[in-house]
Amino acid sequence: MVGMLAVMMLVVVLTGVTGAIHPPSNVERIDPTTLHLSGEFAESNLGTAQERDGSLTARLVADQYGFVPNCVKVAANTPVKFRLTSTDVVHGFLLPATNVNTMVVPGYVAEVRTRFTRPGIYQMPCNEFCGNGHHGMWTRVSVVAKEQFPALAPTERASCVQQ
Numbered sequence: 001m002v003g004m005l006a007v008m009m010l011v012v013v014l015t016g017v018t019g020a021i022h023p024p025s026n027v028e029r030i031d032p033t034t035l036h037l038s039g040e041f042a043e044s045n046l047g048t049a050q051e052r053d054g055s056l057t058a059r060l061v062a063d064q065y066g067f068v069p070n071c072v073k074v075a076a077n078t079p080v081k082f083r084l085t086s087t088d089v090v091h092g093f094l095l096p097a098t099n100v101n102t103m104v105v106p107g108y109v110a111e112v113r114t115r116f117t118r119p120g121i122y123q124m125p126c127n128e129f130c131g132n133g134h135h136g137m138w139t140r141v142s143v144v145a146k147e148q149f150p151a152l153a154p155t156e157r158a159s160c161v162q163q
């Protein structure tokens, strides 16, 4: 019994250190009934924004049954911070083959930091059963080469919904 506990603790520590995998620990509250009216989750602020230090912040709102925006564009080899929240029930945000995996809980802001090593499209089905339409709830993250990103028009940088 003690041996099993020790092995499990070791796995947690090793994956944390080698894969930058860590439990979501960002405790930040937000009012789900008013978040669309103003502040960072107002519609005009959703999608990807560039910070002064060159890193990117992508903001998404999850609700039954979709993510807004449903396609996010980011640059490869650049620090990316995802900030998500939900307006109704618990949803899940997971990008395969990355350290991005978080629950999106109403009333809280989920924050995950990552860095994509190569360009490509990451499909992102909702990863937490959230109701009858759960299977149709998805978004995707389009990662473009770092050199390509600054050449995009501001609207193209914010999201890739129209493409």
Ligand code: CUA
Binding pocket: 063, 064, 065, 066, 090, 091, 092, 126, 127, 128, 129, 130, 131, 134, 135, 137
């Ligand atoms: Cu949202 Cu499942």
